[in-house]
Amino acid sequence: MVRLYKKHIPLKNHNNIFLGLIFLLMTVPTQIAHSQQQRFPKPEFQTEYQIPETERPNPRAPFMEYLDLFLLLAVLSLTTWLVLKKRSRKWILWVSVFSLLYFGFYRNGCICSVGSLQNLTLSLFNEGYSVSFTVLAFFVVPLLFALAVGRVFCASACPLGIIQDLVIVKPIKLSPWLQKSLGLFPFIYLGLAVLYAATGTDFIICRFDPFVGIFRMGAEFHMIVLGISFLLIGMFVARPYCRFVCPYGALLKICSLNSKYHLSITPKDCINCKLCKDSCPFDAIDFPTDEKENRASRKDFWKFVFYAALIPVLMFVGGWAVSGSYKLLSSAHPDVYLANLLVSQPELMQNTENLDIETFMSSGKTLEILVEEAKIIQEKFRFGGWFLGAFIGLVIALHLLNQVIFRKRSIYEANRGDCFSCGRCMDYCPVGKPEHPFFKDKPEMVVKS
Amino acid sequence: MSKLQSRRQFISGCARYSLGLTIAGVIGFSLTNASSQQWLWQIDPFKCTNCGRCATHCVLNPSAVKCVHAYALCGYCDLCGGYLKPGHIARNTAAENQLCPTAAIERKLIEEPYYEYHINEELCIGCAKCVEGCSSFGNGSLHLQIRQNICVNCNECAIARVCPSDAIKRIPADEPYLIKGGFEHGQTL
Ligand code: SF4
Ligand code: SF4
Ligand code: SF4
Numbered sequence: 065m066v067r068l069y070k071k072h073i074p075l076k077n078h079n080n081i082f083l084g085l086i087f088l089l090m091t092v093p094t095q096i097a098h099s100q101q102q103r104f105p106k107p108e109f110q111t112e113y114q115i116p117e118t119e120r121p122n123p124r125a126p127f128m129e130y131l132d133l134f135l136l137l138a139v140l141s142l143t144t145w146l147v148l149k150k151r152s153r154k155w156i157l158w159v160s161v162f163s164l165l166y167f168g169f170y171r172n173g174c175i176c177s178v179g180s181l182q183n184l185t186l187s188l189f190n191e192g193y194s195v196s197f198t199v200l201a202f203f204v205v206p207l208l209f210a211l212a213v214g215r216v217f218c219a220s221a222c223p224l225g226i227i228q229d230l231v232i233v234k235p236i237k238l239s240p241w242l243q244k245s246l247g248l249f250p251f252i253y254l255g256l257a258v259l260y261a262a263t264g265t266d267f268i269i270c271r272f273d274p275f276v277g278i279f280r281m282g283a284e285f286h287m288i289v290l291g292i293s294f295l296l297i298g299m300f301v302a303r304p305y306c307r308f309v310c311p312y313g314a315l316l317k318i319c320s321l322n323s324k325y326h327l328s329i330t331p332k333d334c335i336n337c338k339l340c341k342d343s344c345p346f347d348a349i350d351f352p353t354d355e356k357e358n359r360a361s362r363k364d365f366w367k368f369v370f371y372a373a374l375i376p377v378l379m380f381v382g383g384w385a386v387s388g389s390y391k392l393l394s395s396a397h398p399d400v401y402l403a404n405l406l407v408s409q410p411e412l413m414q415n416t417e418n419l420d421i422e423t424f425m426s427s428g429k430t431l432e433i434l435v436e437e438a439k440i441i442q443e444k445f446r447f448g449g450w451f452l453g454a455f456i457g458l459v460i461a462l463h464l465l466n467q468v469i470f471r472k473r474s475i476y477e478a479n480r481g482d483c484f485s486c487g488r489c490m491d492y493c494p495v496g497k498p499e500h501p502f503f504k505d506k507p508e509m510v511v512k513s
Numbered sequence: 514m515s516k517l518q519s520r521r522q523f524i525s526g527c528a529r530y531s532l533g534l535t536i537a538g539v540i541g542f543s544l545t546n547a548s549s550q551q552w553l554w555q556i557d558p559f560k561c562t563n564c565g566r567c568a569t570h571c572v573l574n575p576s577a578v579k580c581v582h583a584y585a586l587c588g589y590c591d592l593c594g595g596y597l598k599p600g601h602i603a604r605n606t607a608a609e610n611q612l613c614p615t616a617a618i619e620r621k622l623i624e625e626p627y628y629e630y631h632i633n634e635e636l637c638i639g640c641a642k643c644v645e646g647c648s649s650f651g652n653g654s655l656h657l658q659i660r661q662n663i664c665v666n667c668n669e670c671a672i673a674r675v676c677p678s679d680a681i682k683r684i685p686a687d688e689p690y691l692i693k694g695g696f697e698h699g700q701t702l
């Protein structure tokens with residue numbers, strides 16, 4: 065659950081601690097749990113003994129967060145230059161290794177841009193919590209870069225992406241249909257993450273982050289298993305988390321699709337040599353469309369109208385369905401879970417094996433209050449469910465609509481939404497390299513850059 | 514440039530500006546709610562019920578949660594409920610008499626009959642056994658805190674999720690500890 069202090073709690077002057085404690089014991093005895101009884105008086109030492117201070121070792125200095133932000137900006141700017149001007153996969157790779165070591169292993173993967181969207185959501189919906197400037201910057205900076213130059217963040221700054229990028233061995237091609245359908249999940253996940261953060265239930269992205277356990281060299285067993293399986297799958301299906309799970313990737317994708325500049329496979333003009341065709345491990349290269357497809361596309365007009373009309377329908381159905389399953393969705397909240405459990409099986413209240421029940425029973429809270437609290441949370445889910453469902457409906461409808469929109473293309477180019485700007489394909493293009501073996505018997509095709 | 518291409522560029526340009534505006538909106542809106550305040554996780558010792566999950570659920574092993582001693586509250590008792598096992602054979606430092614599974618509590622005679630108890634942080638695993646003992650039989654001066662120099666400040670504390678007493682909260686980073694006696698009960702939420 066997401067918990068926080070509503071108020072800033074100042075520490076009192078230590079000379080007054082004892083007086084304060086006596087005062088406290090006298091004024092609020094009823095609220096005092098067994099944990100704070102002054103059963104034994106403070107000793108009166110005859111010797112010079114000084115009561116030691118309780119040590120309070122400091123957290124990492126706050127300015128270090130600005131260092132993180134500075135490094136993020138530096139890495140993104142450098143990668144932008146490497147992708148657009150220097151066009152060097154090798155250097156992009158080295159920058160990404162640096163980011164993996166720093167943001168991943170040294171900084172333990174927290175805070176990362178992927179998770180930051182939950183902090184932002186929480187701060188917007190929960191008055192007691194304010195997001196810090198650095199967290200806000202971690203959220204927006206990669207998106208702004210994506211809007212300008214594509215997903216350079218994924219290329220060389222995101223530790224989650226890079227660790228997958230480094231294990232790619234023999235990527236297999238997925239059918240476009242499968243790739244597109246699985247690609248819907250990040251949007252659904254995004255919606256869920258926002259709902260759970262907004263209701264203060266959980267940070268699901270952090271909880272199910274498969275790689276953070278690897279960065280920290282330790283996590284719950286099932287998370288380690290998940291992380292390792294993602295990496296094993298990632299040897300053959302490149303970057304599975306990025307393509308089919310990552311919710312922040314969904315936002316980056318939308319921005320990158322409309323980016324002002326973007327990585328281009330060829331330094332000048334594509335000569336349709338097809339050499340780059342299989343170079344992208346993420347199947348992110350769009351091929352030229354052929355004449356047959358061009359002609360067939362005209363018949364799709366009515367399909368287009370149909371799917372466009374489907375948008376409001378799917379949004380409504382989605383909202384209705386998700387809002388209707390509020391009970392299921394909200395049971396992830398521990399209070400709701402406990403309330404459900406105790407209402408359905410009252411005999412469990414005597415169960416002293418279950419720590420949660422035992423603690424609840426000894427807390428003095430009544431079941432009625434717990435049920436009331438659970439109801440409030442459930443209402444939030446019912447309300448938020450409409451938005452989540454409508455969002456999912458919209459995403460599915462747009463996905464269908466997208467299938468019938470035909471885009472004519474005459475060259476090989478990177479798909480701006482799917483391309484991670486890793487730069488692998490650039491090395492394959494012979495354009496501007498007159499000595500390239502490809503031109504041996506076709507010198508007339510040489511294009512200088 | 515062909516008509517098709519310029520139309521595509523126009524659409525994409527519009528989309529870009531609307532996305533840019535959306536992001537700007539998000540920034541603007543969050544700035545009203547953002548601050549240079551950073552947040553850390555900490556245990557409210559008045560809420561903690563010493564369940565023991567702090568030792569087992571931290572993402573770090575051993576846990577970033579350690580026992581701390583609010584000396585100002587301590588009775589310096591010889592018969593310490595936090596130090597000695599119930600049913601101990603003798604009131605001394607022999608391991609079989611100690612409640613702490615890792616012998617992390619160091620007992621030192623200050624003057625008869627007062628003993629100082631000091632937690633060796635290296636050894637403590639945050640199991641809360643001593644806290645339970647001290648709370649039930651003593652003044653409750655031993656209590657758990659997240660040690661901020663060890664904690665990696667997870668975006669969501671893995672213990673907060675499972676704490677049965679809702680005792681782990683985000684607190685502003687400029688006062689990173691909630692040491693007993695340093696703040697009044699009732700001020701914590
Ligand atoms: S898609 Fe997500 S996980 Fe992958 S590199 Fe991009 S932000 Fe990171
Ligand atoms: S390698 Fe270059 S020229 Fe050849 S198809 Fe790809 S982008 Fe076009
Ligand atoms: S999990 Fe909560 S109740 Fe249990 S020891 Fe930790 S802070 Fe105390």
Ligand code: SF4
Nearest residue numbers: 613637638640641643
């Ligand atoms: S009993 Fe547990 S919490 Fe107390 S000092 Fe020993 S290890 Fe730490």
Ligand code: SF4
Nearest residue numbers: 571664665667670671
């Ligand atoms: S924030 Fe993370 S490291 Fe710190 S106490 Fe909680 S789980 Fe442990």
